[in-house]
Amino acid sequence: MTRRxxxxxxxxxxxxAGCSSGYDIKRMIDTSLNHFWKISYGxxxxxxxxxxxxxxxxVTEQHEPGKTARKEYTITEKGKAALTEWLESPxxxxxxxxxxxxxxxxxxxxxxxxxxxxxxxxxxxxxxxxHKTYETIEAGIRNEACPSPxxxxxLMTLDFGKRRTEAGISWCTDTIEQLTREEExxx
Amino acid sequence: MTRRxxxxxxxxxxxxAGCSSGYDIKRMIDTSLNHFWKISYGxxxxxxxxxxxxxxxxVTEQHEPGKTARKEYTITEKGKAALTEWLESPxxxxxxxxxxxxxxxxxxxxxxxxxxxxxxxxxxxxxxxxHKTYETIEAGIRNEACPSPxxxxxLMTLDFGKRRTEAGISWCTDTIEQLTREEExxx
DNA sequence: GACAGCATGTAAGGGGTTACATGATTCA
DNA sequence: TGAATCATGTAACCCCTTACATGCTGTC
Numbered sequence: 001m002t003r004r005x006x007x008x009x010x011x012x013x014x015x016x017a018g019c020s021s022g023y024d025i026k027r028m029i030d031t032s033l034n035h036f037w038k039i040s041y042g043x044x045x046x047x048x049x050x051x052x053x054x055x056x057x058x059v060t061e062q063h064e065p066g067k068t069a070r071k072e073y074t075i076t077e078k079g080k081a082a083l084t085e086w087l088e089s090p091x092x093x094x095x096x097x098x099x100x101x102x103x104x105x106x107x108x109x110x111x112x113x114x115x116x117x118x119x120x121x122x123x124x125x126x127x128x129x130x131h132k133t134y135e136t137i138e139a140g141i142r143n144e145a146c147p148s149p150x151x152x153x154x155l156m157t158l159d160f161g162k163r164r165t166e167a168g169i170s171w172c173t174d175t176i177e178q179l180t181r182e183e184e185x186x187x
Numbered sequence: 188m189t190r191r192x193x194x195x196x197x198x199x200x201x202x203x204a205g206c207s208s209g210y211d212i213k214r215m216i217d218t219s220l221n222h223f224w225k226i227s228y229g230x231x232x233x234x235x236x237x238x239x240x241x242x243x244x245x246v247t248e249q250h251e252p253g254k255t256a257r258k259e260y261t262i263t264e265k266g267k268a269a270l271t272e273w274l275e276s277p278x279x280x281x282x283x284x285x286x287x288x289x290x291x292x293x294x295x296x297x298x299x300x301x302x303x304x305x306x307x308x309x310x311x312x313x314x315x316x317x318h319k320t321y322e323t324i325e326a327g328i329r330n331e332a333c334p335s336p337x338x339x340x341x342l343m344t345l346d347f348g349k350r351r352t353e354a355g356i357s358w359c360t361d362t363i364e365q366l367t368r369e370e371e372x373x374x
Numbered sequence: 375g376a377c378a379g380c381a382t383g384t385a386a387g388g389g390g391t392t393a394c395a396t397g398a399t400t401c402a
Numbered sequence: 403t404g405a406a407t408c409a410t411g412t413a414a415c416c417c418c419t420t421a422c423a424t425g426c427t428g429t430c
Binding site: 021022023041044045046049067068069071 | 379380381382383384385
Binding site for chain 1: 193196197200203204220221222223224225267270271273274275277278279280281282283284285286287288289290291292293294295296297298302306309310313314317336337340341343344346347350351353354355357358361362365
């Protein structure tokens, strides 16, 4: 099997999760996979074409009256095999996630303490907002009338997001406190 | 001031943190910033040239006998101003970090449970290994004879890394347990 | 009639990695 | 003498984002 990039598998996976058009896929990613994956249209449409060319997906053009024309993709057996192969393949090493806050903090000796504290406050606010959206999405999934068969795995990914965010928030709190104590001690 | 990309500021910042050549910068990033930033030579050398062209850094070519020729960069006043401006600029929104494990988990309905559990075990092992390297680096910084004036900020970034990693590890443990319980209940 | 949402696509460019190419010094 | 480390750089390529271009349908 050819080595494909992860975006290909993300799209292939979504074809098994109730998405059938490029537009569907984009919507799904922007809502449910938002906290650990994102893809732009500039990747989706060319990739769908490519998957079709390689026989991993079938297309049918829908022209239902009263609806905008759309292309419906379905995963083929070959596509399912490729997806499974990837799912079973070993993890690549952890990649370093670039973090602007840590980069700025790393050079904070050149800043006055207030600026650094503000940086951490802003980050904390952003993390708190993110945590809330996770909870909203979670509630949405739990309250669904006919839950998706994938729902339990989605909840696991949300749990991960929540826990990491909480760790970040409490780090902010403690680090702010540490810097504040010093500020007071100096005056 | 021109908007520059974050890589430029990372390099500018490192010029204030005891690094003076491209090689130095690379080494520093691979050891101390490793958990939240990385840059390749393919970025470093062209960027140093560019920073010099823009007057943010000075260069002197060193030809000490008995040593390989090297270029020593120092940050200029203009460079310092640009760095400070960036440090004080508001945070950009949180970017979604791509996470291969969560992507695979998201599609795990199509896998047998053992494969999913193995995925989580592998991830947990990787996180545990990473946690250990953080502790090693931390010990190295704390035991230094003449600590860098930046040391306390470095320790803060390490603390962040440790906490997030710990959150990930305990999520793995709990998620594995959850999946295992079900496996048993089915048999 | 205007705006929101549905729907598909392309082109330019930015950012980054990888592989390659080169060469000096140090130490076992 | 060979390997490790120090040291600098380039070119091809990949991935992805952004901005643009287009057009339909439903609703206020």
